[in-house]
Amino acid sequence: MLTLRRGLAASRTFRRFSTKPHLIPPANLTEGEKLIYDKLTDKFLPSELDVQDISGGCGDFYAIKIASEAFKGLSTLNQHRLVTRVLKQEIEGIHGLQVKTISPSSES
Numbered sequence: 001m002l003t004l005r006r007g008l009a010a011s012r013t014f015r016r017f018s019t020k021p022h023l024i025p026p027a028n029l030t031e032g033e034k035l036i037y038d039k040l041t042d043k044f045l046p047s048e049l050d051v052q053d054i055s056g057g058c059g060d061f062y063a064i065k066i067a068s069e070a071f072k073g074l075s076t077l078n079q080h081r082l083v084t085r086v087l088k089q090e091i092e093g094i095h096g097l098q099v100k101t102i103s104p105s106s107e108s
Contacts, residue, residue, distance in 0.1 A: 067102035
């Protein structure tokens with residue numbers, strides 16, 4: 001029984017490690033986009049992430065699309081709350097934020 005538990009723990013660890021995405025940020029991100037991109041990548045290990053300044057370049061309004069295992073089983077509202085908590089400091093200095101979250105069950 002002990003061997004089985006060790007094997008299970010090892011397989012769980014391997015599964016988490018093997019599903020970590022290796023996102024490379026686009027080279028053309030603005031400073032604000034890069035800051036948001038890095039924070040969300042560090043916190044959520046997303047399989048997909050798009051951050052775009054949609055304010056015309058002044059950094060007052062951002063659109064975010066993020067897919068992550070961290071959202072699995074959560075309502076859309078709670079997924080958005082997770083994202084806004086991570087970006088609390090950045091949100092204080094901007095005009096608006098558009099968030100689209102995707103959980104693994106809703107990806108197709």
